Structure formats: structure tokens, C-alpha cells
Amino acid sequence: xxxxxxxxxxxxxxxxxITAAAxxxxxxTATASAAVKRVEQALGAELFVRTTRSLxxxxxxxxxxxxxxxxxxxxxxxxxxxxxxxxxxEGELRLGLSSDxxxxxxxxxxxxxxxxxxxxxxxxxxxxxxIDFYRDPIDLALRYGSPDDxxxxxxxxxxxxxxxxxxxxxxxxxxAPKNFEDLQSHNGLFYQLHDKVxxxxxxxxxxxxxxxxxxxxxxxxxxxxxxxWAVAGKGVAVKSSLDxxxxxxxxxxxxxxxxxxxxxxxxxxxxxxxxxITPAVRLLRDMLKVRCAECLTQLEKAxxxxxx
Numbered sequence: 001x002x003x004x005x006x007x008x009x010x011x012x013x014x015x016x017x018i019t020a021a022a023x024x025x026x027x028x029t030a031t032a033s034a035a036v037k038r039v040e041q042a043l044g045a046e047l048f049v050r051t052t053r054s055l056x057x058x059x060x061x062x063x064x065x066x067x068x069x070x071x072x073x074x075x076x077x078x079x080x081x082x083x084x085x086x087x088x089x090e091g092e093l094r095l096g097l098s099s100d101x102x103x104x105x106x107x108x109x110x111x112x113x114x115x116x117x118x119x120x121x122x123x124x125x126x127x128x129x130x131i132d133f134y135r136d137p138i139d140l141a142l143r144y145g146s147p148d149d150x151x152x153x154x155x156x157x158x159x160x161x162x163x164x165x166x167x168x169x170x171x172x173x174x175x176a177p178k179n180f181e182d183l184q185s186h187n188g189l190f191y192q193l194h195d196k197v198x199x200x201x202x203x204x205x206x207x208x209x210x211x212x213x214x215x216x217x218x219x220x221x222x223x224x225x226x227x228x229w230a231v232a233g234k235g236v237a238v239k240s241s242l243d244x245x246x247x248x249x250x251x252x253x254x255x256x257x258x259x260x261x262x263x264x265x266x267x268x269x270x271x272x273x274x275x276x277i278t279p280a281v282r283l284l285r286d287m288l289k290v291r292c293a294e295c296l297t298q299l300e301k302a303x304x305x306x307x308x
Contacts, residue, residue, distance in 0.1 A: 007072065009036055011024055013048075042240060091120060095140055097126050101144075102126045105245070131143060142268070143287070153276070160240050162261075164201075170235065188201075204261050205261075245299055
């Protein structure tokens with residue numbers, strides 16, 4: 001019985017779909033189906049109950065899969081232990097990232113990370129849409145917001161303040177809002193996800209929540225585009241402090257209304273299953289925590305409030 005075939009069976013059980021498992025493993029559906037059949041023939045039992053519309057574990061599969069997953073996990077740990085003497089960790093990270101954070105923040109960090117760990121490779125999927133582990137060719141994703149799906153596993157990287165920002169050129173032309181009521185007279189730059197335009201901005205003054213519905217002439221479904229418009233002086237924007245850290249440090253953006261803090265968020269590294277949490281993933285998690293903390297410390301030193 002081939003280990004690769006067992007890995008296919010585990011993925012089919014996880015996704016409840018042979019085609020989705022095959023896509024995730026970068027193989028043809030027919031190849032994945034053949035792997036399942038070989039395992040079933042070796043065991044002398046059908047692991048899945050198949051219909052034209054669905055696939056689920058059989059009673060034999062329900063007994064076999066937990067032990068199989070445990071054995072594969074132990075094997076992976078054993079293989080990594082053998083490499084522990086050299087300190088070498090290897091593996092492929094198929095990582096989903098949002099556009100702005102991915103291109104301008106995480107990608108440079110990954111360059112340093114891969115120089116330090118030469119046996120690790122990465123495949124990046126840059127997309128601002130909601131992650132679907134069954135559809136997208138990724139094993140983990142770095143996303144803003146606490147995951148609300150109880151079926152995924154995750155590591156909280158850090159709390160992330162959001163900031164109200166504009167460029168010096170915009171302020172020179174239109175002035176900075178002197179109080180919260182002034183904000184509505186400024187041109188908002190908006191992010192859109194699917195059909196929802198995020199033009200209602202939420203702030204906290206002290207412990208008091210406050211909202212404002214903004215007007216603006218630019219909307220994009222790409223977070224990087226919103227940041228670029230802000231840097232180009234096209235309006236005011238609410239952005240993650242991580243996304244705009246370098247712009248603030250280098251004077252391309254400034255923060256506005258420091259007494260009003262946009263509603264903060266969190267950064268999470270999420271995986272579809274425990275089996276996805278490899279030593280390489282743990283190294284990535286640790287690196288992200290360190291680099292994010294450094295970024296937020298830089299902003300604090302620059303006089304930007306980053307405590308949530």
C-alpha cells in the first residue's frame with residue numbers, strides 16, 4: 001500500500017469530494033480515484049459510500065481513517081526528527097494572501113525566510129476574496145479577522161490596529177479633518193468585497209463606538225489599489241497598520257484624527273486540518289509573529305498609536 005495513496009484517501013475524506021481532493025493535490029481526478037481504489041482493494045473494504053451527488057465515509061472508512069491519519073502524522077514527525085540533527089526543515093507552503101499584505105509586506109519577509117530555510121518552497125495565491133480550502137489550491141491562508149469556521153485550525157499572529165490615513169499631498173490640497181464631523185466632507189476611498197462596498201467606517205473614541213457613512217468616488221475590490229489611491233492623494237482611507245506601515249514610516253501617508261481609532265482587527269494563519277500544520281508551517285507562524293511585532297513597534301516609535 002503506497003503512502004501517496006493513503007494521503008489521497010485522507011484528502012478525499014477531508015474534502016468529501018474526489019475532484020476537490022485531486023485539485024488540492026495537483027493531480028487529475030482519475031489519478032486520485034485510482035489511488036482510492038488501490039487502497040480499498042488492499043484493505044478488502046470500501047472506505048466511501050458514493051452516490052451521483054455525494055461521497056461520504058462508510059462504516060469501514062470511519063474506523064480506518066482516524067488510525068490512518070494518526071499513523072501518517074506520526075510518520076511525518078518521525079521523518080522530521082531524522083532531519084533534526086541538521087536543523088533542516090523542508091516542505092512546500094501553498095499560502096493564500098490578501099493582495100496588499102501579500103505583495104508589499106509578506107513577500108519580502110518570505111524572501112528572507114526562504115534564504116534561511118533553503119529546503120522550503122512556496123506557492124502564493126494572492127486574492128482578496130474569502131478563502132475556500134476546497135476550491136483554492138492552498139494549504140493555509142493568512143487573513144485579517146478571527147476565523148468563524150469551527151472546522152478550521154488557526155494561529156493568531158497579532159492584533160492589528162486600523163488607521164485613518166491620507167497623503168501629505170491630499171492634506172495640502174484639501175486640509176486634514178479637524179474633528180470627526182469634518183470627516184464626511186472628505187473623499188473616501190473604499191474597499192469592496194463581492195457586492196458589498198465598505199463605505200461605513202467604524203471608530204472608537206475612548207470606549208464609545210461611533211460610525212460614519214462616507215461618500216467617495218473610488219472603489220476597488222483590491223486592497224492594494226485602495227492604498228495606492230491614498231498614497232497618490234486621491235482621498236482618505238481606513239487601512240490595516242501592517243499594510244501601510246512602510247508608507248507611514250517613509251512619509252507617504254500620515255494618520256488622521258488620532259483620538260478616533262478605526263475598529264481593529266486580527267491577523268490569523270489558518271489551515272483546513274491538523275495534518276496541514278507541518279514543521280514548516282510552524283516556522284512560518286513564528287516568523288510572522290516576530291516580523292509583525294517589529295512592524296507595530298516601528299509605528300509606535302514613529303508616534304502612531306497601535307494599541308488595540
